[in-house]
Amino acid sequence: MPEHTTAIDYVMEAASGPHFSGLHLDDRFLSSSFTDSIKQPFVIGVSGGSASGKTTVCDMIIQQLHDHRVVLVNQDSFYRGLTAEESARAHEYNFDHPDAFDTEQMLECIETLKQGKSVQLPIYDFKNHRRCSESFRQVNVSDVIILEGILVFHDQRVRDLMNMKIFVDTDADVRLARRIRRDTVERGRDVNSVLEQYAKFVKPAFDDFVLPSKKYADVIIPRGGENHVAVDLIVQHIRTKLGQHDLCKLYPNIYVIQSTFQIRGMHTLIRDKDISKHDFVFYSDRLIRLVVEHGLGHLPFTEMQVVTPTGSVYSGVDFCKKLCGVSIVRSGESMENALRACCKGIKIGKILIHRDGDNGQQLIYEKLPKDISERHVLLLDPVLATGNSANQAIELLIQKGVPESYIIFLNLISAPEGIHCVSKRFPSVKIVTSEIDVAINEEYRVVPGLGEFGDRYFGTDD
Numbered sequence: 001m002p003e004h005t006t007a008i009d010y011v012m013e014a015a016s017g018p019h020f021s022g023l024h025l026d027d028r029f030l031s032s033s034f035t036d037s038i039k040q041p042f043v044i045g046v047s048g049g050s051a052s053g054k055t056t057v058c059d060m061i062i063q064q065l066h067d068h069r070v071v072l073v074n075q076d077s078f079y080r081g082l083t084a085e086e087s088a089r090a091h092e093y094n095f096d097h098p099d100a101f102d103t104e105q106m107l108e109c110i111e112t113l114k115q116g117k118s119v120q121l122p123i124y125d126f127k128n129h130r131r132c133s134e135s136f137r138q139v140n141v142s143d144v145i146i147l148e149g150i151l152v153f154h155d156q157r158v159r160d161l162m163n164m165k166i167f168v169d170t171d172a173d174v175r176l177a178r179r180i181r182r183d184t185v186e187r188g189r190d191v192n193s194v195l196e197q198y199a200k201f202v203k204p205a206f207d208d209f210v211l212p213s214k215k216y217a218d219v220i221i222p223r224g225g226e227n228h229v230a231v232d233l234i235v236q237h238i239r240t241k242l243g244q245h246d247l248c249k250l251y252p253n254i255y256v257i258q259s260t261f262q263i264r265g266m267h268t269l270i271r272d273k274d275i276s277k278h279d280f281v282f283y284s285d286r287l288i289r290l291v292v293e294h295g296l297g298h299l300p301f302t303e304m305q306v307v308t309p310t311g312s313v314y315s316g317v318d319f320c321k322k323l324c325g326v327s328i329v330r331s332g333e334s335m336e337n338a339l340r341a342c343c344k345g346i347k348i349g350k351i352l353i354h355r356d357g358d359n360g361q362q363l364i365y366e367k368l369p370k371d372i373s374e375r376h377v378l379l380l381d382p383v384l385a386t387g388n389s390a391n392q393a394i395e396l397l398i399q400k401g402v403p404e405s406y407i408i409f410l411n412l413i414s415a416p417e418g419i420h421c422v423s424k425r426f427p428s429v430k431i432v433t434s435e436i437d438v439a440i441n442e443e444y445r446v447v448p449g450l451g452e453f454g455d456r457y458f459g460t461d462d
C-alpha cells in the first residue's frame with residue numbers, strides 16, 4: 001500500500017475502475033504466463049523527423065500525466081558509439097541510417113521494462129559521438145513507457161511492442177531552422193556542418209526511412225509541440241487505457257463494464273460455490289441485465305427530436321430497430337430474458353454447438369431469423385472460455401450474411417484465451433463483458449470462474 005494512503009483509500013482506489021478478478025487471486029492460479037499479461041506498461045512510440053518536436057511533445061505528455069509513473073526512453077541512447085577513427089571523420093558518418101542504432105539492445109531494453117524490471121540506459125554524448133563509459137541512466141518500472149526517436153517505427157519488432165504510435169509532423173523548413181539553432185547551441189556544431197550533414201544524410205534518410213514509417217502511426221500531430229489540442233487528446237486516451245485491462249489495450253473491441261462495489265459484490269456471490277440456486281439466478285440476472293444494457297449502448301442510433309409537455313424541443317436519439325438476439329444454447333438462454341426486457345419484441349435465434357473437449361467442436365442446431373443478415377446481432381453466452389464455440393457461432397452468423405462489425409458478443413466472464421481467440425479471428429466483433437478472469441485450466445474451465453453456468457442457472461447441477 002502506498003505510504004500516504006489510508007487503508008480505506010487504498011481499498012476504494014482498488015475497487016474503482018474495471019475489475020480484473022485475477023488480481024485478487026490465490027497464488028496458485030497466477031502462473032507466470034498469465035501474471036505477465038495482467039499489468040503491463042502502456043508503450044507509446046513517438047517518431048518524426050529530426051527537430052520536428054518529438055522530445056517537446058513527449059515532455060508535454062509526461063507533464064500532463066503527472067499522476068502516473070512515466071519514463072522516456074530516447075532512441076539516441078542506442079546510438080552505436082564511434083571508434084576514435086570514425087570520430088575523426090564524423091562528418092562522413094550517417095547518423096540517420098537505421099544501422100547507426102543498436103536496435104537489438106533497444107528491443108531488449110523495452111522488453112525488460114515491459115516485464116516490470118528496471119534497466120540501465122546508456123547516455124549518449126552528441127558532442128563526441130560516444131556513449132559515456134562510466135555512467136548510465138537507471139529507468140524503473142512504470143505505467144507508461146515513451147520510446148522516442150527518428151526511427152522507432154522502422155523495425156517491425158519495435159513497432160509490435162507499442163500500444164500507441166504518434167508521428168510528429170512538422171514542415172521541413174521549420175525542422176531545419178530548429179535544428180540549426182539546437183545543434184549550434186546544444187550539440188557543439190557550427191552552421192556549415194549542420195547544413196552539410198542535413199543535405200548529405202538527414203534529408204535523404206528522412207525521405208527513405210522516416211517518412212515511409214509515418215503510415216504506421218495511429219496519430220499524426222501537425223505542428224508538433226505547438227499543438228496543445230492533439231496532446232490533450234492523446235493524454236486523455238492514455239488515461240483511459242491506463243485504467244483498463246491489458247487486453248483492452250491490445251484489442252480495442254473489448255469492453256469491460258465499469259466496476260463498482262455492487263458489481264463486485266454480485267460477482268462474489270455468483271462465484272461462491274455455496275450460494276443457493278435462487279441467489280445464483282437472482283444475482284446472475286442482475287449482472288446480465290447490466291451487460292445487456294451496456295451492449296445495447298454500442299448499437300448505432302439515429303438523431304430524433306420530440307416535443308416535451310412544456311412545448312420545448314428535446315433533441316435525442318432513436319434506438320436501432322433492426323436487432324436480433326442469438327443465444328448459444330444452453331447457458332446463453334439465461335440471457336434472453338434480460339434482452340427481451342430491454343428490447344421489446346426482439347427476435348431471438350439459437351445456435352447449439354456440441355462441445356467435445358477443446359477441439360472437436362461441431363455445430364448441431366441453428367434457428368435464426370431469415371432476415372438476420374440485415375440485423376445487428378447480440379450474441380449471448382455468459383462465459384467466454386476457449387473461444388471455440390463463440391468463433392463457430394460468429395462464423396455461422398457471417399456465413400448467413402451478418403457483417404462482422406454488426407455482432408456484439410455479450411458475456412459475464414471472459415477468459416484471456418477466449419478473448420485472444422475471438423479477437424484475433426474476428427477483430428471487428430465487439431465483446432462486452434463484466435469481468436476478465438485469469439485463465440482457463442487443463443479442463444478448459446475458466447479460473448477462478450464460476451463452474452458450469454448453465455447447470456447452476458437451470459438447476460441441473462445436483
Ligand SMILES: Nc1ncnc2c1ncn2[C@@H]1O[C@H](COP(=O)(O)OP(=O)(O)O)[C@@H](O)[C@H]1O
Nearest residue numbers: 049050051052053054055056057178182225226
Ligand atoms: N513549438 C516550438 N516552437 C519553437 N521551438 C520549438 C518548438 N518545438 C520544439 N522547439 C525547439 O526545436 C528544437 C527541436 O525540438 P525537439 O523537441 O528537440 O525535436 P526532436 O526531439 O524531434 O528532435 C528544440 O530546440 C526545441 O526547443
Ligand SMILES: Nc1ccn([C@@H]2O[C@H](COP(=O)(O)O)[C@@H](O)[C@H]2O)c(=O)n1
Nearest residue numbers: 049050051079095096126129149150202
Ligand atoms: N552523434 C550524432 C548522433 C545523432 N545526430 C543527429 O541527431 C538526430 C536525431 O536526434 P533528434 O533529437 O533530432 O531526433 C539525427 O538526425 C542525427 O543526424 C548527430 O548529429 N550526431
Ligand SMILES: [Mg+2]
Nearest residue numbers: 051054055056
Ligand atoms: Mg529529440
